[in-house]
Amino acid sequence: MNPAATIKLPRAGGRREHTRLSIAELHRAADAMPTAVDRALLLTMATTGLRWGEATALQVGALDFERLRITVRRTYIDIGGTLHESTPKSHATRWVPMPAAVSSGRGTG
Template sequence: MATIKPPRTEQKVIRPFTKQQIADLLTTCGDSPTGLRNRAMILTMLDTGLRVSEMAAIQLKDMDFDKETIIVMGKGAKQRIVRIGHKTQESILRYLLTRQDECPALWLSTTGTDLSTEGIKVVIRELGKRAGLTGVRCSPHTFRHTFATQSLINGAGEFEVQSLLGHSTLTMTKRYTASLRSEYAVQEHKKFSPVDNMRL
C-alpha cells in the first residue's frame, strides 16, 4: 500500500457571485424586519468571508462598531478579528433597530430564537430561488468564495486574505488565487488568441 499513490481529488473551478447576482439577492430582501436581517446577513458574509458556523455563533457582545470589527471564534477554537465596512455596519444597525428583545445572538429566526447554521443556509437558498439565480450555487460558502475573489481583485495580498478567512495555511487561499488567475487568463485570451492573431 505504501507504494500506491492516492487518487487525486477533483479540483473544480470556484464560481463566485457576480455583482448583478448580489444586487438581485439584495433586491429580494425588502424593508421588513426579516428583510433587513437578510440584507445585513448577505453584506456581512460578503464583507468578511465568514464560515456559516462562524456567522451563526456571533453574539452582540462580539460586535464593536467603534472599531468596526467582529470577534470571531473559528475552527479549532481559534479566535480572530475581522473588519466590517461602513455599508455593512449601517445595514446591521438598521436590522438591530427592529429588534425588541434581550437575546444575545446577532442573528435571530422569525420565532425570536438564535438562527442556526442550517437556518442561515435555508435563508440564503430561498433568497437565491426568489432572485432566480442560475449558474451559481446559492450558499453561504459561495459568499466566502466571493469575498476572497473580490478582495484579491481589489488588491489584497494572499496573507491578508488567509488571515481574514481563518485559514491555517496558504494552501486553501491559493485555490482562490488560482481560480482568479484562470478567469483572468480566459478574458486576456481575447488579446492573444493565436488563431485570431494569425488572421487565417
C-alpha cells in the same frame, strides 16, 4: 468499516468554477431578501468571508462599531442534524474587518 470508503473523490488539483457577484449584484440580492435579518446575514457573509456557522453564531457584543471589526469567538456546527455551539475552526478568537455595508446597514452600491 469506513462508511466513506466507497465514495469516489474528485481528482486532486481539479479547478472549480466560481461565480462572483459584483457589488451592485450583491446589493440587488440583499435588497431581494425577505427580511432585514436575511439581508444582514447575506451582506455579512459576502463581505467578511465568515462561514455560515460563524455568522449565525454572532452576538451583539461581537460587533465593534468604533473599531469597525467583528470578533469571532464561536460557531455552530451540525452534528447529525442538530446544531451545537463550538469554537471556530482555528479554536482561537479572531477579528475580521467590518465593511461599510455591514456597519451602516446599507453601504454603497
